Amino acid sequence: xxxxxxxxxxxxxxxxxxxxxxxxxxxxxxxxxxxxxxxxxxxxxxxxxxxxxxxxxxxxxxxxxxxxxxxxxxxxxxxxxxxxxxxxxxxxxxxxxxxxxxxxxxxxxxxxxxxxxxxxxxxxxxxxxxxxxxxxxxxxxxxxxxxxxxxxxxxxxxxxxxxxxxxxxxxxxxxxxxxxxxxxxxxxxxxxxxxxxxxxxxxxxxxxxxxxxxxxx
Ligand code: ADP
Ligand code: TYD
Numbered sequence: 001x002x003x004x005x006x007x008x009x010x011x012x013x014x015x016x017x018x019x020x021x022x023x024x025x026x027x028x029x030x031x032x033x034x035x036x037x038x039x040x041x042x043x044x045x046x047x048x049x050x051x052x053x054x055x056x057x058x059x060x061x062x063x064x065x066x067x068x069x070x071x072x073x074x075x076x077x078x079x080x081x082x083x084x085x086x087x088x089x090x091x092x093x094x095x096x097x098x099x100x101x102x103x104x105x106x107x108x109x110x111x112x113x114x115x116x117x118x119x120x121x122x123x124x125x126x127x128x129x130x131x132x133x134x135x136x137x138x139x140x141x142x143x144x145x146x147x148x149x150x151x152x153x154x155x156x157x158x159x160x161x162x163x164x165x166x167x168x169x170x171x172x173x174x175x176x177x178x179x180x181x182x183x184x185x186x187x188x189x190x191x192x193x194x195x196x197x198x199x200x201x202x203x204x205x206x207x208x209x210x211x212x213x214x215x216x217x
Pocket of ligand 2: 013014015016018019041042056072097098099100102103104106107147
């Protein structure tokens, strides 16, 4: 954990509203006078954005799940080295739209041995978790309808359909149960303003606790 406790990630299925909420949270914290770095995965640094194009564009069978684990982890390593760690070291709050939990779900759930592979590579190459993760939870039918409403070329994963998204949703909720101190579940099937109010409340309590913890240390 970093001293300011300022590494915050958003997770959830496609179309759950992560990017919208990450933007709203960044604006709220900036309005309070805090320094914020808003970033995303895959991507968030020049090299990782290049890898993003490789993994998100093209036909669904372009990469095997094993190769995807390597590519997403390579992108994350570059993002950590070039963007996240320098920002945290400068005392900024980092808000990241997806992080390692996405690899645990999207790649880790696609075969019997893949989750163990994701975890091993994470330990070896990343070794860092967010201080707080906001899991935006909702029925995949709603998330998918929202995500498919967007136009774009990044469609490899959105083509996977509702059954896989159901599995991801259950997997994300399992992760939250396994790591309750880090992952907070938020009902995403409400207006953006209602969701944002919950996000702001959870983050404000988290940052107060962190500040109290570092003052006592
Ligand atoms: P994600 O990053 O999780 O894929 P986005 O924030 O990009 O989700 O939202 C997906 C789509 O749904 C966008 O078109 C966005 O404007 C819309 N959207 C986001 N949050 C809500 C909400 N609470 N209610 C209705 N539509 C939403
Ligand atoms: P993102 O742009 O966040 O998509 P969305 O806005 O639709 O939620 O992420 C693109 C896709 O990449 C998304 O379908 C999930 C997938 N992904 C993985 O499969 N593994 C990963 O480690 C990450 C970070 C993303």
